[in-house]
Amino acid sequence: MDHSPATEPAPVLNFIEQIIEEHNLSGKYGGRVHTRFPPEPNGYLHIGHAKSICLNYGLAEKYHGKFNLRFDDTNPVTEDTEYVDAIREDVQWLGARWDDREFYASNYFDQLYAAAVQLIKNGKAYVDDSTAEQIAEMKGTPTKAGIDSPYRNRSIAENLSLFEQMKNGDFEEGTCTLRARIDMASPNMHLRDPIIYRIKKAHHHRTGDQWCIYPMYDFAHGISDSIEGITHSICTLEFEVHRPLYDWILAELGNYQPQQIEFARLNLNYTVMSKRYLKRLVTEGYVKGWDDPRMPTVCGLRRRGYTAEAIREFARRVGVAKRENVIDLSLLEFCVREHLNKTAPRVMAVLDPLLLTISNYPENHTEWLAAENNPESPESGTRQLPFSQTLYIERDDFMENPPKKYFRLYPGGMVRLKNAYIIRCDEVLKDASGKVIELRCSYIPESKSGEDTSGISVKGTIHWVSVAHALSAELRAYDRLFKDEDPMAKDNFLDSLNPDSLTVSKIWVEPSLSNTQAGDRFQFIRKGYYCTDQDSQPGQLVFNQTVGLKDSWAKETNKR
Numbered sequence: 205m206d207h208s209p210a211t212e213p214a215p216v217l218n219f220i221e222q223i224i225e226e227h228n229l230s231g232k233y234g235g236r237v238h239t240r241f242p243p244e245p246n247g248y249l250h251i252g253h254a255k256s257i258c259l260n261y262g263l264a265e266k267y268h269g270k271f272n273l274r275f276d277d278t279n280p281v282t283e284d285t286e287y288v289d290a291i292r293e294d295v296q297w298l299g300a301r302w303d304d305r306e307f308y309a310s311n312y313f314d315q316l317y318a319a320a321v322q323l324i325k326n327g328k329a330y331v332d333d334s335t336a337e338q339i340a341e342m343k344g345t346p347t348k349a350g351i352d353s354p355y356r357n358r359s360i361a362e363n364l365s366l367f368e369q370m371k372n373g374d375f376e377e378g379t380c381t382l383r384a385r386i387d388m389a390s391p392n393m394h395l396r397d398p399i400i401y402r403i404k405k406a407h408h409h410r411t412g413d414q415w416c417i418y419p420m421y422d423f424a425h426g427i428s429d430s431i432e433g434i435t436h437s438i439c440t441l442e443f444e445v446h447r448p449l450y451d452w453i454l455a456e457l458g459n460y461q462p463q464q465i466e467f468a469r470l471n472l473n474y475t476v477m478s479k480r481y482l483k484r485l486v487t488e489g490y491v492k493g494w495d496d497p498r499m500p501t502v503c504g505l506r507r508r509g510y511t512a513e514a515i516r517e518f519a520r521r522v523g524v525a526k527r528e529n530v531i532d533l534s535l536l537e538f539c540v541r542e543h544l545n546k547t548a549p550r551v552m553a554v555l556d557p558l559l560l561t562i563s564n565y566p567e568n569h570t571e572w573l574a575a576e577n578n579p580e581s582p583e584s585g586t587r588q589l590p591f592s593q594t595l596y597i598e599r600d601d602f603m604e605n606p607p608k609k610y611f612r613l614y615p616g617g618m619v620r621l622k623n624a625y626i627i628r629c630d631e632v633l634k635d636a637s638g639k640v641i642e643l644r645c646s647y648i649p650e651s652k653s654g655e656d657t658s659g660i661s662v663k664g665t666i667h668w669v670s671v672a673h674a675l676s677a678e679l680r681a682y683d684r685l686f687k688d689e690d691p692m693a694k695d696n697f698l699d700s701l702n703p704d705s706l707t708v709s710k711i712w713v714e715p716s717l718s719n720t721q722a723g724d725r726f727q728f729i730r731k732g733y734y735c736t737d738q739d740s741q742p743g744q745l746v747f748n749q750t751v752g753l754k755d756s757w758a759k760e761t762n763k764r
């Protein structure tokens with residue numbers, strides 16, 4: 205039984221595609237479609253960013269347009285090349301191609317400065333010596349108009365000179381800012397003379413100490429879009445109220461004007477998705493790093509074994525909406541499971557071993573059995589599996605006192621060992637505490653898989669490994685990182701952390717995995733999907749649990 209989530213694929217054209225097609229019909233951008241993904245390099249990308257990348261790149265692809273990667277690096281204090289490199293890797297891994305169009309807002313610092321000077325010359329910007337507190341105070345409230353700064357009517361000449369002094373480092377941080385001169389009574393707070401430049405005497409990861417003034421996001425973003433000839437500047441809903449400012453700046457400058465379009469950001473339950481909070485999880489040691497497989501970061505999901513195809517499919521199914529919503533994490537897991545079902549080779553691994561000896565099988569004999577690599581993909585062929593007298597099976601595939609319709613092993617019962625023989629459980633050995641420590645079984649020699657002439661039919665098939673041949677490995681199993689659907693609803697989201705999100709155990713895997721490489725993905729038959737971790741080495745294998753065979757959370761819900 206598959207628990208397919210109810211979310212349906214998007215309608216034929218989503219609302220952004222409708223806008224684009226209208227533009228293409230009216231000729232607004234000459235039929236061009238040019239999108240961009242504009243991350244600030246102040247953290248690693250998460251699944252929400254992945255959604256935005258898939259959307260922007262997908263639109264460029266669909267309309268035979270172009271896609272830019274632009275680093276919005278206007279705040280030197282929080283940004284770093286470590287993040288630039290990680291972002292580049294993640295975007296590429298997701299399958300988005302930007303060719304030679306990798307840009308940086310910092311490439312445009314000269315142009316942005318010139319634009320600010322032009323606004324001053326037009327009487328549309330002024331240097332304000334008010335403190336941040338004073339500016340906030342004068343800003344008013346949504347229901348109360350703001351008041352003009354005492355510096356608002358400085359002359360153009362004075363503003364030009366002061367702004368140049370700002371640039372030259374003549375003023376200390378916080379002593380003044382450059383503000384757009386728009387309308388202190390505007391119902392839109394973003395138009396109440398927003399700050400467009402501030403002093404920051406900080407080293408920038410690309411421009412070094414060349415600048416000590418940096419443009420604000422709202423100022424830099426539209427101008428960067430305009431310089432790059434972006435047609436559709438797609439962003440999340442919270443920027444809707446910034447759009448009048450975006451348009452105002454470009455109109456005042458007389459620059460080419462892209463169309464900003466807002467969509468609802470991706471929210472996932474049981475997940476925290478702001479870089480600020482993800483960074484805290486890393487720096488305060490709640491996870492092992494940005495790429496901890498429990499993290500909703502692109503690198504964390506990748507390390508967990510999620511595929512780019514699955515993430516793209518997830519983004520497609522989520523679609524684009526104009527209204528905020530919360531997507532069930534199980535939809536992402538469903539997409540991963542579906543892709544891995546088609547692509548992941550099947551192997552045998554025993555997670556919780558119980559010793560099983562076949563009394564009538566020759567001692568010290570190894571038989572190599574053919575095993576199918578993936579029934580969903582017959583062209584993936586077969587491999588050879590060693591079989592011998594002593595095996596491990598899964599402890600929970602045996603029950604001493606089974607209920608009715610128990611098709612696995614019990615005293616006197618029979619099962620098929622996957623790819624091998626039918627066996628019967630003859631004897632149960634226990635230790636002093638009564639714990640079952642070994643099963644003694646007999647096998648039916650004529651029941652070999654593929655050439656069974658025994659005439660015996662059994663209901664259950666279980667997996668196993670040969671003790672003499674199996675490799676021990678470390679398994680890292682994961683549960684959700686947060687206990688609550690909405691961790692941010694807590695006073696402190698850290699209170700929602702699931703203390704059992706990581707379980708490490710020792711498991712046994714078939715020897716064909718001896719040379720597995722980091723990132724290889726498998727189905728451990730009857731157990732779920734797993735991948736080889738980057739910590740894995742020959743002789744010291746390490747696997748991550750990727751996703752279960754079924755939606756285990758749906759089962760939990762049914763139980764309640």
Ligand code: ATP
Pocket residue numbers: 241242243244245251252253255256438439440468469470471477478479480
């Ligand atoms: P965060 O709030 O997680 O720190 P951000 O918006 O500050 O993210 P940016 O680097 O500025 O991060 O984002 C780059 C792009 O990714 C922006 O266009 C933004 O709209 C988009 N984006 C960020 N989070 C999401 C999300 N949850 N869903 C969809 N798009 C998102």
Ligand code: MG
Pocket residue numbers: 244
């Ligand atoms: Mg941001």
